[in-house]
Amino acid sequence: MKTISLSNRLLLATGLIFIVFFITSIGFFYRGQTRLAVQEMDRLLENEALTISTLVNVDHKGKLDFEFSRQFLLHYQSLNFSSFFRFFFAENQTVARESNAAPAIFCDKTQAFRFERSGATNYRVISYRFTPSPEVGDDLPPGVKAPEMCLVIGTEEGPYVELVLKTIYATLPYLLAIFVGSLILLWTMIRTLMRDLNALTGALAASDFSSTRAFPKLPPTDTLEVSAVVEKLHVLHNQAAEVYNDMILFIARAAHQLKTPVSAIHSTLEVLVRRDRTKEELLVGLSDLGLGVKQMSQLTQKLIASTRVAFESQADRVPINLIQFFETLWKVFQYKAEIREITCSVSGDRHTSVLGDEYLLTEIFGNLIENSILYSKPGGLIQISWEAHGETTHIRVGDRGPGISHDVQAHIFKPFIRGDERIIGGSGLGLSIAKSAVNALSGQLELIASSDQGTVMQIILPSFKK
Amino acid sequence: MRILIIEDQNLIGKALQKGLTEEGYAVDWVTNLVDGIHLSQEIEYDTLVLDLMLPDGSGLDLLKALRENNKQTPVIIVSAKDTLADKSLGFRLGTDDYLTKPFDFEELLLRIGALIRRKYQVYGHTLVLGDLKLDLTARVAKSKDDIILLTAKEFAVLELFMLKRAKILSRSKIAEHIYSEAAEQESNVIDVFINRLRRKLEKAGLPTLIETVRGEGYTIR
Incomplete structure (x- = not known):
């Protein structure tokens, strides 16, 4: 059931209910109508005190199924109907024979069970095919073929509309029962379908997210x-x-x-x-x-x-020329570097500019250079270089420090992680700040090499193109 | 009384060394675990003041090594780690006390005093011998009710004599308790020191308290 979506289930359920309702209604309707027709026929036949035979069945198209009595068949030609029961022997659409006082109504076999009016009388026309049994056939007068016959029943009763209304009245309790049943079914199905959702809502309402950091146990669901x-x-x-x-x-x-x-x-x-x-x-x-x-x-x-770099992601991006930027930035660290005889080499195309924010770039490279100075041995060299690669510019900052131990490398960009605990002076925040600042500029910061020969960090930033 | 401080933060270490020295303790200060382990095994300190987060490892390793070698030196951990779990681990590994940073220096002094009294099995804070009374908490010496004006080091030596009563203390033992590793000592410095202490005691009416044991050292009986 997991693969059927809730909406599809509801659709399916509703469709199913309507189909069941429709088919059952139609079935009941015709069944009721047929029953009424049979009752009507029986009543009329009884009223006319005529025993033609036993009316076995009338199907929904109005075909009558009689078992004619042998006696009736023997005398059917000479029967003198004083009432509205008339037999027409129809052959090639002509009346072969009719009884006296027959109303001028012809049988049309294609239109079963219709009402016609002649004078003040409603006639129900019922066609049927009559095939006598072999022994009946034997009794037929010579020259008379087993006919196709029309039974015309004349009645003062209401026309078809009334019959339909009667049918509806008769079937209404059934239809109501079906309707109520369908509603109950629909309600049950919807309840079943909504059970998961309700359980989820209930479980969520009962959960206190503030008191526990664990996710509340939610009920199992198959929706x-x-x-x-x-x-x-x-x-x-x-x-x-x-x-x-x-x-x-x-x-x-x-x-x-x-x-x-x-x-x-x-x-x-x-x-x-x-x-x-x-x-x-x-x-x-x-x-x-x-x-x-x-x-x-x-x-x-x-x-x-x-905290600030986290809020600078909306910063305006402006073109920043790298050579000018690094020349200015190095002046901030020059004093610290000179004390430890650390030098810096900057190489790259003088015209390369990146799209960034002055403050964020200062946080990125300021922290990287500060770390490089902190971890470099006296007399060390810090190398800054860059290359434009179309949409992005790759900038590398390398030092000849002791490198970052393998265990620490995976966590190096997390706050308060230090490459070497023995170095006093680092806050353990520099690389995490740099990483946040790079992220804010939709760039990348990664450690691309670290060994006892030194460390190289690579920063990828969007290029500025004139 | 000799104390070893193992603390990697320069300012804290410096302040503690200065403060404790001024209270009359002989104070050694190291900034890493290796030196701390070495000194704590070599010298019999009266208390170790131990920081946990050291550049070359955890102070708890030192504590473990100390207790594994059956050293009973009192240890007070002074750390920024302040959770119950941290303290619990410290006590399980054998620390005698735990103080979280930032701390009051006065409180550290009181706790160190308590650890030392426990080490020498002194219950209460006053040591009495005849007319001499030493208040170990206030660090004051009295003859009857008159205060004897002693320097912190003189008080410390008197305290040592009283704590190890009837035992002969060699000159080196006395020196170990009042001078740190870094202090330079001349050969007769202890004799000069003891003579000065004797004179002060004499003035206070306690003339024959410190006895000389020829060739061995000094004692108080």
Whole structure:
């Protein structure tokens, strides 16, 4: 049942009910009509006190099925009908013989069970084919063939409309029963079909998403749409849970990171004020406090940048010339680099520009260069190069640092992950900020090589074309 | 009393070393696990102040190594890890106390004091010998009710004598308890130190408290 959709099931159910209702109604209608016709005939025959034979059946087309009595057949030619029962022997559309006082109504075998009017009398015309049994045939007068016959029943009763109305009245209880039955059936089917949906709604209403991070246990379902909804809910929940967990983890780690400088400032200050201090001691203490405040300020800046890059995805994209950008950016790091005798080489087409945002690009390459300086050995070289590849430009930033260990490589872009814990000074946020900023520019950032000879990061950004 | 600080954060380590030294403790400070393990096995410290997240591993490894070698040195973990699970793991591995960062220095001092009293099986905070009373919490020495003005190191040595009463303390043992690894000592520095302490005690009316055991060291009976 899983492969039939809810809408198709409803359609199927409704169609089925209508077909059943239609067929049953028609069946009942004809059955009722036939029964009425037979009753009518019987009544008329009784009223006329004429025993032709036993009327066995009248089918829905009005064909009569008589078992004529042998006696009747012997005398049928000489019967003198004083009432409306008349037999016409029709051969080649001419009246072969008719009884006295017969109304001038001819039988048309193709039109069964119709009403005609002659004077003030309604006539029901019923055609039938009469084939006498061999022994009856033997009794027929010479020269008379077994005829095709028309039975014309004259009656003062109402015309066909009345018969139909009577039929409807007679069949109405059945039709009503069928209708109510169909409704109950439809209701049951819809209830069955909606069961999964209702169960899902109930389970969701009873779930408290705020109290648990686990997805609530939903009832098993075999409806395609409901299954799809449940599956999608699971996916959405997992995504939301992941984002939520990342957020909680980020906050916890950020708080944890802040504890270190806070702790340092706290301890330094407490020790400083425990005793009377000389001027020199005070200066040393204040300088230590300053270091603590600086650490905290750097970390806070990184935390703010982490949040800001997430909101810069709507930034206007402007063309940025790479050579000019890197020349300006390097000036920010030049002092730090020179202290450790680290140099930088920039190579690439002078005219290459990328589509980006100045702030985001500064976050991307600022963090990469900062890491390269932090992890490079004194005297090291940082290489920045780029190549335009049509719609995109590939930029590489490489250093000759110790590389990133294999275990850490998979998590390197997650917040608060450091390539080497022994390096003091990194916040562990740089690469995660760079990654978010690259994502905001619809670009890619990947680690393409890392060994004890160094690390190369590649950034792919949209090219600017004049 | 000799304390080892294992703390990789420069500012915190520096502040703790300065603060504890000023309280009369001999303080060694290392910034990584390897040095910490080495020193804690080599020297008998009265307390280890242990950070958990060290650049070359977890402080818990040091704790494990210490307890596996049957070292009973009191350990207080001072860490930013503040969950019950972290603390529970620390205590299971044999720490004696756990303080989360940021912490009050005063509280650290009190906790270290408590650990040392427990180590020397002193219940209560005052040591008494005749007229001499040492308040280990306030770190004050009294003769009857008069305060004896002692430096932090002098108090520490007196405290050591009182804690190891009737035992002979060698000069090196005394030096180990008041001077850190980094401090340079001259050969007769302990004798000079003990003489100064004796004079202060004499002034306070406690003339014959510290006895010299020829060729071995000093003792208080």
